[in-house]
Amino acid sequence: MAVNSFMVPLGSPAPDFDLPAIDGKRVALNDLKGSSAILVMFLSNHCPYVRRIEQGIGAFAADYEGRVATVAICSNDVANYPDDDAPHLREQAERAGFRFPYLVDETQEVAKAYRAACTPDFFLYDSDLRLVYRGEFDGARPSNDVEVTGASLRAAVDALLAGEPVPEQQQPSLGCSIKWKPGNEPA
Numbered sequence: 216m217a218v219n220s221f222m223v224p225l226g227s228p229a230p231d232f233d234l235p236a237i238d239g240k241r242v243a244l245n246d247l248k249g250s251s252a253i254l255v256m257f258l259s260n261h262c263p264y265v266r267r268i269e270q271g272i273g274a275f276a277a278d279y280e281g282r283v284a285t286v287a288i289c290s291n292d293v294a295n296y297p298d299d300d301a302p303h304l305r306e307q308a309e310r311a312g313f314r315f316p317y318l319v320d321e322t323q324e325v326a327k328a329y330r331a332a333c334t335p336d337f338f339l340y341d342s343d344l345r346l347v348y349r350g351e352f353d354g355a356r357p358s359n360d361v362e363v364t365g366a367s368l369r370a371a372v373d374a375l376l377a378g379e380p381v382p383e384q385q386q387p388s389l390g391c392s393i394k395w396k397p398g399n400e401p402a
Contacts, residue, residue, distance in 0.1 A: 217264070219387040220337075221330045222349060229253065229344040230328035234288065234318040237301045237308065242286060242316045244344075250284035251342050252375050254368075257326060257393070258287045258317075259334040260307040261298035263357040264390035268335065271352065271363035273312030283372055285315040290326035291334070291394040299394070326393050327401050333390035339371055339381075347375055350385035 233243035247253045256272070258265050276285045291299040301319055308317050320326055329338060339348035348371035355361040367386060374381045395401075 217389055218333045218392045219389055220349060221332045222385070222387050223330050223338070223346060225346055225349075225383060227346045229255065229338070229340045229346070230325065232288075232318075232320075232325045232328070234320055234325060236316045236318050237304045238316075240316070242318055247284035247286065248344070249342075250282075252279075252283040252372055253340040253344065254283050254285045254372075255329065255338045255340070256285070256287045257290060257329070257331040257334055257336040259289050259291050259296070259299045259391065259394075260303045261291075261296055262334045262391035264333070265335050267357045268352050268355055268363050268365075269307065269311035269313075271355070271365050272335075273314070275352075275365040275368065276313065276315050279372060280314070282376060286318060287313065287315060288318045288320050288325060288331075289334075290320035290323045290331065292323075292396040292399075293321075294396070296394045323393070323396060323399055330401075331393055333388060333392055335390050336388050337368055339368070339375065341375060347371065347381040348385060349388075351388045354386075356389065
């Protein structure tokens with residue numbers, strides 16, 4: 216079932232995290248500090264909404280490498296969605312050209328802290344770790360032929376990097392709901 220992102224209030228601070236990556240290393244929010252822009256994405260391997268744009272996400276991250284600290288997090292319940300386990304995420308990263316850290320949120324506490332609702336869900340922070348964008352990558356969906364460009368996210372990043380205000384009118388992301396472990400759904 217498709218759901219929209221929660222549209223967390225702009226200006227919210229980035230919740231802290233320290234998670235294992237699919238390459239065996241650990242990555243913390245603190246590791247991303249010092250960048251002008253920090254992008255935290257909630258993704259999964261099995262979701263058709265993510266699959267539709269994953270190549271575009273890889274291209275986006277490559278285009279902004281060195282200017283935007285980018286990280287992806289998968290918080291799905293792998294017991295019930297085994298396609299989202301670390302080996303399958305490694306396959307996805309290879310297939311989509313992800314060169315950024317892809318983290319596993321086994322406890323789902325990070326997804327709860329960010330108020331992530333769906334995959335994909337995008338959270339862009341400024342150098343002060345304040346939320347400036349939460350919304351769609353672009354208008355591409357599994358049900359349409361819209362070209363995958365990342366136009367919505369690119370516009371926000373370009374404004375932030377240019378020192379301009381990021382427009383507050385933002386379209387929510389749409390995707391598969393986070394697959395919560397039974398009894399672990401956010402209140």
